[in-house]
Amino acid sequence: AQSVSQHNHHVILSEAASLELGCNYSYGGTVNLFWYVQYPGQHLQLLLKYFSGDPLVKGIKGFEAEFIKSKFSFNLRKPSVQWSDTAEYFCAVKGFQKLVFGTGTRLLVSP
């Protein structure tokens, strides 16, 4: 069965710091990977996705993620975070007919 692990549960950064959130997945089929963001009190929004091709995927708001097949990883990065990036971030893998989510990482960016 597919699964997703997000090892960082809480991350605190200062503005302008670089961000990397870890995501490891387990799935034996064709891998489709996603990062979603949930701002406080809001619903989940898609940040970026990987289906095939270039393993470096660029998303909205300056985020990017790199798919490393050999490491079963899909880490999310941003070179310089802003206070407005404070949110919860979810990695997800698409299994048979459905998405499986990690437990999420709460990011707090201090001004």
Place this chain on the structure above:
Amino acid sequence: DAGITQSPRYKITETGRQVTLMCHQTWSHSYMFWYRQDLGHGLRLIYYSAAADITDKGEVPDGYVVSRSKTENFPLTLESATRSQTSVYFCASRHKTGVDGYTFGSGTRLTVV
């Protein structure tokens, strides 16, 4: 997101009562999903539907019932609410190809007292 609507946004109910959460989407997406979000657990799939009249269990289906008589609606019913069902519930939908990911509703915050 304007294309997928959940109601109510907030609900308080008593233990043992039946509660129905509504979800409506306007894209004619084949697939619809119900997730619950709890601290420390992330999002867990309750039920999903691949098309009208086709539903299947997810990771945590116990205590919930769904139906999908029309493509655009996917209500979730708690037959006899328990305190452990206090959670935020998100409905989502996607096109059958899944290439655009999922689109989520704004959520229903349910409190069972």
